[in-house]
Amino acid sequence: MCSTERRRAATCLLVALLAVTAARGQQVVDVAEATTITPAGPTYGMPDPSDPTRFQVIFLGGVEVEHGARHLHGDTLVISMRHDPSGEPPQPVGPKGETVVPDDRLLEMFLDGHVTVTEGDERVAEATTYHLDNTTGVATIVQGELHAPRAAGLPPLAARFDTLRRLQDGTLRMENFRYTNCSYGHPHWHVQTPWAELRETPEGRVLETGGNVIRVGEVPVFWLPGVSTNLDKDDGLLLRRVSAGRSSRFGNQQLLE
Numbered sequence: 001m002c003s004t005e006r007r008r009a010a011t012c013l014l015v016a017l018l019a020v021t022a023a024r025g026q027q028v029v030d031v032a033e034a035t036t037i038t039p040a041g042p043t044y045g046m047p048d049p050s051d052p053t054r055f056q057v058i059f060l061g062g063v064e065v066e067h068g069a070r071h072l073h074g075d076t077l078v079i080s081m082r083h084d085p086s087g088e089p090p091q092p093v094g095p096k097g098e099t100v101v102p103d104d105r106l107l108e109m110f111l112d113g114h115v116t117v118t119e120g121d122e123r124v125a126e127a128t129t130y131h132l133d134n135t136t137g138v139a140t141i142v143q144g145e146l147h148a149p150r151a152a153g154l155p156p157l158a159a160r161f162d163t164l165r166r167l168q169d170g171t172l173r174m175e176n177f178r179y180t181n182c183s184y185g186h187p188h189w190h191v192q193t194p195w196a197e198l199r200e201t202p203e204g205r206v207l208e209t210g211g212n213v214i215r216v217g218e219v220p221v222f223w224l225p226g227v228s229t230n231l232d233k234d235d236g237l238l239l240r241r242v243s244a245g246r247s248s249r250f251g252n253q254q255l256l257e
Contacts, residue, residue, distance in 0.1 A: 033103040036066040037077065037242035043099070046085065054107065055081045057099075057229070065111065069120065070139075072130060075113025081105045084094075108135045110179040117141060121149040124164065146174070148198065151232045157207075157231060168252070177209065187217045204232030 041061015048054035059077040060104055066072075082105045108131070115127040118141075127144030141164040159179035174175045176197035180189055194207040207229050214222040 035079075035101045035103065035106055035109070037079075037099045037101065038064040038097065039077070039099070052081050055083045057081065059099075063111070065109070067132070069107070071118045072116065073109055074111035074115040074130065076111070078110040078112075079106060080108040082107060087138075103134070108133055115141070115144065117144075123147045139166040140164070142167070146172070148207075148231060149170065151233055161196075170200055174198075189214065191215075201230075204230045206230050 022151050037059060039059040039061060040063065041059070043057065043059050045055065045057045048056050055102040057079050059079075060077060062073075064071075064073055065077065080103065081101065081104075097234070108222045112128075112129040115124075115130045117124040117130060123143055124144045124146055130139065130141050132139045141161075142162075143162060144164065145158060145160050146164065147158055157179065159174075159177055161174040162176035164172060164174045174196045176194060178190045178192040181192065185257065191212050191214055193212045196207060196209045198205060199205050208226070209228075210226045212224040212227065213220050214224070
């Protein structure tokens, strides 16, 4: 084989290797940018009757979802996708019946019933519903309990909320936010604030709240202004203990620590 032929063969081999590498790289990207759904029950698909550009798929009987770094569980899942002219829902492709939905086709996701959302060290448990608008990246969770890690050696911050919105940058915005470290099933006391925001900063995760009302049972007993605390450096709690007592000298007392 002459030197010219050897150069041509080497060039062809190099082009083939680059093509394989590019294909493998594209394959990895496609998997990373897809949502994997593993249902425990039946699946149904149909065109959206109100919008012909959309296709709906319903997963029943319990479902597990992986969307990037976010892992979700719930009773029922409905997804809205860009319409495929074939009119068929995505087919299971995994050994356990997983369905993979490309991210560029996923428009919205509705998860309902006993919803759990885990992302990194943060976890939302026993939420009512979860909605993702995949066009904006904003996720909305209704009536759940947030467990957020705190500084080393401290238990997670546990708080209930009416509505939680996770923005595209990871910021959490919560309405009717309330927390306590009382260990009883029906806590004796809790702190309630109309809003709270948890966001990442170069110094750590900062929790900021509106005005705070301390309640014993459901009775408001004290008010404190809004606060800002670093969960990665501080203990993340506005109060550590609330107790009531009575003194023969001062009468009824409320101790806030």
